[in-house]
Amino acid sequence: MPDEVILNKEHLTGFLRKIAKERELIAPVKNIHGDTVFEVLTSVDDISLDLDMKPVMSPKNFFLPRTEVLFNYQREGKKYRFEEVLPDVHRVFFGLRSCDLWGILFLDVVFQEHFKDRYYLNRRSNTVLINIGCHEPMPSCFCKSATSGPFLAQGYDLQFTDLGNRFFVEIGRPKGRELVEKWDYFFGPPTQQDRDEQYEVVLEAESSFDHIVDFDTATSRLMNDEVEEALWEELGNRCQSCGGCSYVCPTCYCFNIVDRAVSETKGERLRTPDACTLAGFTRLAGGHNPRHERRRRIRRRFYHKLAFAKDKYHRPSCVGCGRCVEICCGGVDMFHFIKVVCERGEKSKKVALTLGEILLNAGLISREELEAALERQLTSGKALGVQLIDDGLVTRDEIAHALSIQLGLPEMAGTGGVVGR
């Protein structure tokens, strides 16, 4: 079996039906109220799979549930009896976004780094992750800047690219290969045209972000303590400690442990997601809170997600999914934070450019060549990048390099520190 295959869109339902028979199939679904959420598909018929909108919540809660019973306890006389509740699930996620998949890879490292968290790993080890590359990033997305999308170079089990009437499927980790091999009759080999088109989609997607920020500059400013107190003060005033940013974030993994009594003699120990913007998160038993003021908590949050994560895991934990951007009550989100930190330092010149402008600026093509290529593109129907390559004016590598230089970003979302381990 090659590393890349083609799945005709007409065969998607059939493929998913096979999966759903054997495993729990989870995919983004648009419900009757118009909200897109990850749902367990009990039937693949009669559902409206939504591969366009970003689900409200990341898939995190499937691995770290909102209410997770770790064990039950029962008092018998003076003794306690405990009964562990270990999860046993076999799941396939279809239609994950690259950012969300990255989030899971990040959690993988956290939950087995020093201590193997069996609850997490039990859920994770029997889970297959299939992402769909974002050919049209949404307005709040900035995964390109976070180097976690819109397409992934590795880390996925399968990666789908939408080519109109068919999916270009890249096979990643062994669990993905198993699925394709098991139902190989749904898939066919890709042609050179499929590969070109896929490349074209990736290229278009990479250059179509409204939101571009410079993680490295912001992170190093934090590491050098260059962010002025006034900014923390303002963010602290804007934050309302709703916890929303942590709850929706694909990588926020902090949790709280509480015991819930069920009756006088029985109870359960729960793990619940926690949020560092809450006062109770750091308050000590005696009542003292080292981060009593909101600005201290906000500061800690951004330090943790950017600087500390970079220090420990070689990359920020933010995957640029844009959820906090969309939901924050006071505009205290990762995108705006990075933007402001960069702007308040030396002037950042990052602006969204078209691919043509980027190549022009890089000196790879002249304006005449660009205009001629645009002209030819009208009749050929090819994407600009492909047209320029076909015309022999630039190579793929040159385009990729120019994109990364011009946008000030690492080349193509890839391995970073996490997957490499």
Place this chain on the structure above:
Amino acid sequence: MHRVLTTCCFCACGCNLYLEVENGKIIGVTPSKQHPIARGNLCLKGWSSFEFVHHKDRLQYPLIRRNGDLVQTSWEEALGLVAKKFSDIQKNYGAQALGVLSSAKCTNEENYLLMKFARAVLRTNNVDHCARLCHSPSVIGLSNAFGSGAMTNSISELAGAEVILATGSNTTEQHPQIARFIFDALAKGAKLIVVDPRRIPLSRFADVYMQPRLGTDVIWLNGMMKIILEEGFLDDTFIKMRTENFRTFREALRRFDLEQVKAISGITIEQLRRAARIYASVKRAMIIYSMGITQHISGTDNVQSIANLAMLTGHVEQEFTGVGPLRGQNNVQGACDMGALPGTLSGYQSIADEDVRKKFERAWKTNLPRAPGLTAIDMFHGTGDKKIRGLLIMGENPALSHPDLNVMRAALQELEFLAVADIFMTETAKFADVVLPAASFAEKDGTTTSTERRIQRVRQAISPLGASKPDWQIICDLSSCMNYFMDYESPAEIMEEIAMLTPIYGGVYYDRLETGWGLFWPCLNRNHPGTPFLHKGSFVRGKGRFEYIPYKAPAEMPDDEYPFYLTTGRIAEHWHTGSMSRRISALSREWPEAFVEINPNDAKRLGVANRKSVRVVSRRGSITLNARFTDDIPEKMVYIPFHFKEAPANILTHSHCDPEAKIPEFKVCAVRLERV
């Protein structure tokens, strides 16, 4: 796991969220992304709203008092006793000796049924609920001026305003999702005026922040209007075409002495002038206010002054422009709409109106009492004819939420018979002779009406816990025990009756609420699209009415013996008397205990230490709680949230009320502080 869309049970923002259900238990929530207010997020209360549902303290079977103790019993015996006691009291003392407190936490259908039960079965108009304690002045004040007591505009219109004036509303804490629209407006360049005795978080974003003394709102509002009048910022056309009584108002305002403003409120003329110019010089300006305006003996005066200001500048009757009383409870708007008030039936139809009464009598097949009933406050302070002897309380906790608790609790003790329906053993339920276990919001169907008049569905996600029942079923069963049969098969059927009898809800049917995020009342018939902003083209009462309001000082002011002002309020992480929020781990961890906010300078003078105990004493009683230092409160003033039963702020408050709205003055009283 499956999800059920419902409306949040906490505040009146009306966010929609999905309850996540697994094996008959609610394990989490997801906010709705498409919902126009939730927009993919919730406040911390909303994110945690599912947690209290399965708390072990939930009441799961009826309780009856035997030999002084509340013990488990059957529904049959519990309801039988309530029916018998109510019938006895009715027979022995007359129907006016009975009363009911309805609930702003219950659904429209439940409030409608309970007011129907009071009027048709108990035969009394003694029906009220906690709107008495929050926005009764808005209902009266805005009705006097505009003809309707609700928010004139929808919440999202705030984002389109050029100027927002927020007063007596700690919006970021109490209506975080509404504050989000204020931030949206600011991002688009809107100007913000904040007027609040406490330096609330929103004040840090204000173009003008004014810090009046407690209870001086009429003064600065009159001052602001005088400046607008003097500087010619009036909207003459609007005043001429749309309002009445302006000339009398103008003459009185001309006689108002601007010098008073600084002397009484502490606000400087310069500040006020800046605020007046900002507010009056734009086309689209919204005023939002809340308890800081209403919980005064001058509550109605304050509201009417706000209405005057809006009319003077023509800032009403349009999109993005109006007056918004931000309601507190998830269904306090609906409970008022449903006629859980002593003087009105559903849809604010007056009980005194012969035609209205006839319409209801025909539908309910009974005669209705004519005399207006007692308010929630008067029910506990009456004597002789006005004395309540038998009371039914549904989902309210006056033993913590009413003012002057020592007197209030004595009154509860003195009742001949008290029945309480609730989900937890509240401080009030502890006084009861019969306690009826109710289902929580997650266990029933219904509708609630948010602060912007948006009627939305509450949907059942799980079965009622134990033997508990939704309040509407409890009322139906009780009513049947008293030989008045209510045999509704579902809340949808109750809503059909509401729609038939209530013009502003005339087009509200469950099928219309399935998708599309609810309907704004007035919604007159099936084809009516609903009304996001009121008074379009003309005021509901015809012409808007100006009424000059003179200043009236608070009932109790600091003196030598009690030198501090006390103001009471809420915090973001707790809900009212805490029966739900204090049983939620994340919320109780945020604020585990009561506190009193005090200015560090005062604390220093008194020798009080931060986070250490202090006793707060008023003429009514005293409580001991921890001091919390903050510059956000001025000197000579302290602030206590009223959520904590261990140190109830309402032990200290007094029960002097606004003469019209009968709202107690929770926001001002006098106390002294003592070292412990």
